[in-house]
Amino acid sequence: MANNIWQAQLNIEAHTLKPVELTLDHCIKCNICVTACPVTAVTDLFPGPKYVGPQAGRFRHQGQPSPDHSVDYCNGCRVCNMVCPTGVKIAEINGRARAHIVQSGQVPLRRKLRNNLIARPELMGKFGQPLAPIANGLLHSGFGRFFAKLLLDIAPNAPLPRFSGERFSRWAHKRRDAVRSDRKVVYFHGCSTEYFEARVGKAAVQVLEANGFEVIVPSQNCCGLPLLSNGEFAAAQAYHESNIRHMVDYVKQGYVIVGTSTSCTLTLKEEAPEMLAYHTPDARLLTANTFDIHEFLVHLLDAGELKTDGLRPMPLTLAYHPPCQYRAHRLGRPSTEIMALIPELTIIESQAACCGVGGTYGYKAEKYDITMAVGKPLFDFVQQVHGPIAVCDSETCRWNIAAATGVPLVHPIELLAAAYGYEPEGPLAEVMT
Amino acid sequence: MNSMANDVLVIGAGLAGLTTAWQASRHGKGVRVIAKGWGATHWHAGCVDVLGYWPVDSETPATNPAATLPDLLAANPQHPYALVGLARLAAALGGLQHLCSDAGYPLVGSLDKNWRLPTAVGAARPTCLAPATMIAGDLDDDTPMLLVGFKQLPDFYAHLAADNLVQQGIPARHVVLDLPALAGRNFTTAVNLARFMQQSDFRAAVAQAVKPHLGKAARVGFPAVLGLEEATAVHQDLQVQLGRPVFEIPGLPPSVAGMRLHRILKAAIEKNGGQVHEGMEAIGFAADGGRVTAVHTETSGRPRQHRYEQIVLATGGILGGGIVTNHAGEVCEVVFNLPLRHPENRLEWFRRDFLDKQGHPIYRSGVSVNENFQPMDGRVLYQNLYAAGSTLAGFEAIRERSFDGVALATGYAVGNLVSN
Ligand SMILES: Cc1cc2nc3c(=O)[nH]c(=O)nc-3n(C[C@H](O)[C@H](O)[C@H](O)COP(=O)(O)OP(=O)(O)OC[C@H]3O[C@@H](n4cnc5c(N)ncnc54)[C@H](O)[C@@H]3O)c2cc1C
Ligand code: SF4
Ligand code: SF4
Ligand code: SF4
Numbered sequence: 001m002a003n004n005i006w007q008a009q010l011n012i013e014a015h016t017l018k019p020v021e022l023t024l025d026h027c028i029k030c031n032i033c034v035t036a037c038p039v040t041a042v043t044d045l046f047p048g049p050k051y052v053g054p055q056a057g058r059f060r061h062q063g064q065p066s067p068d069h070s071v072d073y074c075n076g077c078r079v080c081n082m083v084c085p086t087g088v089k090i091a092e093i094n095g096r097a098r099a100h101i102v103q104s105g106q107v108p109l110r111r112k113l114r115n116n117l118i119a120r121p122e123l124m125g126k127f128g129q130p131l132a133p134i135a136n137g138l139l140h141s142g143f144g145r146f147f148a149k150l151l152l153d154i155a156p157n158a159p160l161p162r163f164s165g166e167r168f169s170r171w172a173h174k175r176r177d178a179v180r181s182d183r184k185v186v187y188f189h190g191c192s193t194e195y196f197e198a199r200v201g202k203a204a205v206q207v208l209e210a211n212g213f214e215v216i217v218p219s220q221n222c223c224g225l226p227l228l229s230n231g232e233f234a235a236a237q238a239y240h241e242s243n244i245r246h247m248v249d250y251v252k253q254g255y256v257i258v259g260t261s262t263s264c265t266l267t268l269k270e271e272a273p274e275m276l277a278y279h280t281p282d283a284r285l286l287t288a289n290t291f292d293i294h295e296f297l298v299h300l301l302d303a304g305e306l307k308t309d310g311l312r313p314m315p316l317t318l319a320y321h322p323p324c325q326y327r328a329h330r331l332g333r334p335s336t337e338i339m340a341l342i343p344e345l346t347i348i349e350s351q352a353a354c355c356g357v358g359g360t361y362g363y364k365a366e367k368y369d370i371t372m373a374v375g376k377p378l379f380d381f382v383q384q385v386h387g388p389i390a391v392c393d394s395e396t397c398r399w400n401i402a403a404a405t406g407v408p409l410v411h412p413i414e415l416l417a418a419a420y421g422y423e424p425e426g427p428l429a430e431v432m433t
Numbered sequence: 434m435n436s437m438a439n440d441v442l443v444i445g446a447g448l449a450g451l452t453t454a455w456q457a458s459r460h461g462k463g464v465r466v467i468a469k470g471w472g473a474t475h476w477h478a479g480c481v482d483v484l485g486y487w488p489v490d491s492e493t494p495a496t497n498p499a500a501t502l503p504d505l506l507a508a509n510p511q512h513p514y515a516l517v518g519l520a521r522l523a524a525a526l527g528g529l530q531h532l533c534s535d536a537g538y539p540l541v542g543s544l545d546k547n548w549r550l551p552t553a554v555g556a557a558r559p560t561c562l563a564p565a566t567m568i569a570g571d572l573d574d575d576t577p578m579l580l581v582g583f584k585q586l587p588d589f590y591a592h593l594a595a596d597n598l599v600q601q602g603i604p605a606r607h608v609v610l611d612l613p614a615l616a617g618r619n620f621t622t623a624v625n626l627a628r629f630m631q632q633s634d635f636r637a638a639v640a641q642a643v644k645p646h647l648g649k650a651a652r653v654g655f656p657a658v659l660g661l662e663e664a665t666a667v668h669q670d671l672q673v674q675l676g677r678p679v680f681e682i683p684g685l686p687p688s689v690a691g692m693r694l695h696r697i698l699k700a701a702i703e704k705n706g707g708q709v710h711e712g713m714e715a716i717g718f719a720a721d722g723g724r725v726t727a728v729h730t731e732t733s734g735r736p737r738q739h740r741y742e743q744i745v746l747a748t749g750g751i752l753g754g755g756i757v758t759n760h761a762g763e764v765c766e767v768v769f770n771l772p773l774r775h776p777e778n779r780l781e782w783f784r785r786d787f788l789d790k791q792g793h794p795i796y797r798s799g800v801s802v803n804e805n806f807q808p809m810d811g812r813v814l815y816q817n818l819y820a821a822g823s824t825l826a827g828f829e830a831i832r833e834r835s836f837d838g839v840a841l842a843t844g845y846a847v848g849n850l851v852s853n
């Protein structure tokens with residue numbers, strides 16, 4: 001371990017990871033995963049993790065057609081991995097099986113086109129954000145959605161976000177020299193903060209600066225998760241390699257990477273290397289030195305270095321959904337630990353496994369109904385708590401819950417930034433006035 | 434919200450770990466449970482077996498555990514039941530009964546009597562506490578029964594169970610339903626069927642389909658799929674609709690009845706402010722001055738440290754993954770590398786016959802503890818480390834049918850010890 005939490009760990013052991021498929025030999029067929037899978041619970045189209053993962057996996061071989069196309073209905077939530085008593089990497093086995101189907105050209109052209117489009121939020125952002133008012137108007141009009149369904153099979157009611165007026169990185173660039181410190185961290189904003197919710201990135205920078213850090217925002221790409229979960233591995237690897245190139249030198253200088261999107265940080269740490277079987281020394285350095293922001297704050301808290309004095313009280317009772325992609329970090333619930341520091345704030349945690357959207361999954365017309373059925377217990381819970389806003393770390397999750405319930409969603413870091421006294425933006429601003 | 438003190442860290446979320454955490458949190462301790470995955474609660478029958486057979490090679494089941502236990506303790510003073518003592522065993526059973534009653538899911542029975550409940554293949558299974566949803570199946574009662582299967586549930590063989598029961602003198606018939614609501618499926622699982630059972634129109638369709646087959650049946654048996662959270666209401670509603678007692682028969686994993694106990698215990702821990710984290714595998718620890726100072730768990734990036742005052746090891750034995758073996762004949766405890774009691778030589782692990790009445794020596798392997806459940810190697814190894822459940826050495830759980838009883842009683846005892 002490094003002396004200080006904010007110092008990157010550079011002594012990384014050589015990788016010894018086995019291909020995920022080999023973990024299927026640990027399966028004892030206990031069916032525990034099937035009891036927990038939120039998709040199996042709502043549709044006959046998906047027999048369940050054990051069947052499509054370790055079971056069908058025995059019959060999948062290079063150069064042969066996959067025996068089981070229902071694996072495409074896995075939404076990648078990883079709930080199965082969390083409950084399996086023997087450590088089978090079921091979700092990854094499923095993801096790699098899907099990639100095999102995609103690579104062997106078994107996906108119809110229209111679907112492939114659609115999957116490739118929705119798996120590239122960076123591309124959409126680069127074109128859409130500069131035209132924000134027009135793009136927002138088009139994307140949210142019934143007309144635009146009708147054609148999206150007709151041409152591309154994109155679910156007409158799926159929760160589309162709105163482009164921000166200003167890209168997050170522009171904001172960060174303008175105030176680049178505002179804070180100077182020996183303690184530096186690198187911030188990975190991801191596509192959602194960059195193009196849609198700059199306020200999350202601002203809150204993260206404010207919190208880190210309030211704790212004495214200088215925040216470096218390097219140029220960066222999409223983490224590649226949407227491509228991974230659509231089986232487009234070559235394109236995902238290109239993004240991952242580019243991110244390593246952009247960030248690994250900072251790590252080598254001793255700075256760690258902190259992110260606010262739980263699925264981006266999971267991809268940098270684990271998903272990309274495991275799914276792509278990509279374990280170069282630089283990829284290992286990134287894995288070992290990437291943190292979710294609340295994971296990082298909990299480390300500071302444990303070391304007695306987190307600013308916890310003078311927090312502004314927030315007399316609110318809010319529902320919080322720890323997203324499945326955050327639980328999959330296997331860290332417990334760090335955001336809950338941090339929100340507990342805010343005076344007068346009452347957080348009620350959801351017990352729901354998943355909101356159902358699964359990144360791009362819920363945007364597909366053939367899967368939209370499954371998404372809504374999976375998310376129903378969570379939507380009911382959010383409405384029952386009846387807060388003016390609700391809280392979740394993952395962006396697609398926030399958009400999905402907000403679209404389904406009408407309750408606006410915020411990232412937990414926005415709460416801490418506001419408790420530190422920073423001016424909130426968006427839904428939180430309306431609640432705090 | 435819940436800035437609780439770091440008092441007790443429990444490793445493992447089976448019956449032993451959850452019981453420990455429930456007891457400690459009930460006494461106001463700040464408790465965290467970490468577990469690699471879910472445990473045997475999802476496999477076992479959802480009953481509490483205390484002692485089914487003693488001596489272990491006995492052909493006839495024990496009818497009264499309270500009467501047989503003193504013999505067991507005299508013959509095996511190292512048995513976990515000997516460390517717990519009969520008074521604490523009874524208190525543990527009573528405590529769980531109380532908790533489950535409060536949750537609206539009564540467990541029926543006492544140490545003075547074993548029920549004889551039918552298994553999925555129609556054998557008689559001795560058990561001490563069983564949910565009220567299973568009691569009408571008791572084989573001391575020889576009134577006629579109808580067993581109901583579902584075409585889409587391949588894990589329950591109604592015909593086989595009925596045939597076997599007839600051979601034991603119980604008049605039993607069977608029917609296999611093919612309901613329109615399930616018609617589109619090739620198969621379904623016990624858990625999905627339990628969710629269906631919570632819908633009143635599905636239940637009405639089940640009752641409607643069963644009624645023409647009732648004949649002289651005085652009671653009706655189903656696989657254990659009568660609801661998850663709402664089991665008691667589902668069970669009662671079916672009894673009303675069918676006009677006679679209804680019972681559940683637990684079968685292959687996943688066990689719906691076991692999941693109900695898991696839910697109740699987890700809810701009790703969380704209500705007391707404790708945390709239960711699954712997907713967290715303990716992979717190492719740090720110690721200083723004869724105390725465990727931190728336990729390390731695997732995460733997506735780098736190990737996370739958990740610093741707690743007291744640590745409880747409840748990772749299960751060989752079947753639960755807390756103890757691993759290899760073909761070189763090594764037997765290891767996975768978190769603390771504790772010294773284990775186990776057969777010296779790999780050739781002694783197993784007896785010749787798979788169903789040998791003495792059981793297999795390897796399954797008696799485990800951690801040796803003192804009367805305070807602290808792992809020992811001639812002396813106490815770490816002042817703040819305890820062990821509970823199947824990870825303990827020196828008992829033949831499979832033959833004795835004592836897995837649940839030992840897990841519950843030792844979990845209860847340790848949960849109270851760490852609260853003092
Ligand atoms: C919950 C559950 C329910 C089940 N239900 C059923 C059922 O209904 N019907 C059914 O038919 N089956 C069922 N099974 C499966 C069945 O019990 C097992 O598949 C069967 O016992 C496997 O026997 P095996 O000897 O082939 O493999 P195992 O019992 O797994 O034995 C494998 C052996 O190979 C050894 N080995 C492994 N690698 C090496 C090596 N490199 N060198 C030397 N030795 C090695 C291992 O040490 C072990 O001894 C179930 C299993 C479980 C867990
Ligand atoms: S990842 Fe989620 S959807 Fe996929 S099999 Fe596992 S639990 Fe089911
Ligand atoms: S939970 Fe794990 S061991 Fe059990 S059936 Fe699923 S994959 Fe296999
Ligand atoms: S949006 Fe959230 S809950 Fe939904 S699938 Fe993704 S991470 Fe899981």
